Amino acid sequence: MDVTTLQTQAERFLTELRRSPQTVRAYRADLRHLTDWLQRTGRRLERETLETYFAAHPQWAPATRNRKQTTLERFCRWALQRELLGCDPTLHLERPSLPPPHPRGLRREELECIFAVIPPEQARDALLFRLVFETGLRIGEALGAHVEDLDLTRGDEHLMVTGKGNRKRTVLLDDPKLVSMLRRYLRTLGYTHGPLFQATKNGRGGPLRYQSVQERWQGYTGRAGVTCTLHQLRHSHATELVNGGVSLATIRKRLGHQHIQTTLRYAEVSDTTADTEVRLWRRQR
Structure with a gap:
């Protein structure tokens, strides 16, 4: 496939892609980077070309390469189904080995330091970041929430959330x-x-855009002197639940994980929690 065809079909692929806006943006950036490189080097989309492409960027972390490879694999499968490619050029690409993910949550005291620097007149920002932390929502889920999704019946306040794969769940x-x-x-x-x-x-x-939210959050964390990504708000909530003794099944449902294996990444409890649990077990023997 030549560069011109790739550019045209990539846009068509992205239009048909049923993913979140954040995922579509990431796919677009990955495909644009490849087409720019192909244009500069005068190459076509072929197996040998992709091997050279990845070899030309040794600075990419394994996770970055893995993400870009996933983008290309999905595009090529899509193109094969429409007979735009004769074979899949990604078929024999080696996957980089990734270290097991280990989400790190921050202590509530650290996060409260960040919340404290948000000016009182920025009530929207304060609420958004507090909502993500106290419920474990993905930032995209919070930005996709509508007023009518809220039910503030006293004693039973909850929010209807649309998560990955358009799966809906109710968050207390x-x-x-x-x-x-x-x-x-x-x-x-x-x-x-x-x-x-x-x-x-x-x-x-x-709708508030993710990029704007990201910039504002970075400004607040910088002012507070605390290093914390937006996604770590979600990790911090999950960590609090684990250390509070909430079952993994309940945490899985609250976070909107499809598989319990994803939730297991949060299962490392603090030393204090572990000690308390062992002491309780011994007293009950």
Whole structure:
């Protein structure tokens, strides 16, 4: 496949791709990087070309290469189904070995230091980041939440969430501070339907973009002097649940994991929790 055809078909592939906006953006960036490289080197999309392409970028971490390879594999399978390729050029590419993922959560005290630097007038930001931490939502799920997804019936406050694969789940809003922030925030909104978190740049509403949220979060963490990614808010919630003795089955459902193996990554408890559990076991013998 030549570069011009690849560029055209890549856009068609992305249009038909049923994934989250964040995933589509990542796929687009990966395919654009490849087409730019092919254009500079005067090559076509072929097996030998892809081997040279990856060999030309030894600085990529295994996870980065793995992600880019996944993008190319899915595009090539899509192209094969439409008879745009005669064979799959990714078929014999070696996968890099990845270290087992080990999510790291932060202590609540560290996160409260970050929340403390958010100005009072930035109620939207404060609520968004608190919501992700106290519920373990993915940031994309929080940004996709609508006002009408909320049910703030006293004593049974919850949020209907659309997760990966368009799977829906109900997330209990059991933190009093979070619920109080939600009630105050809703009273300030001039609408009762639509995205819970809207952009306000230039006075125009619309869904808040991930890039904007990422930039704001980095600003707050920098001001607080605490290193923490957005996704670590989710990890921190899961870690709190594990150390609080919540079952993995319940954590899996709350986080929206399809497989319990994903939830098992959070299963390393703190020394204090482990000691408490062993002492309790001995007293009950």
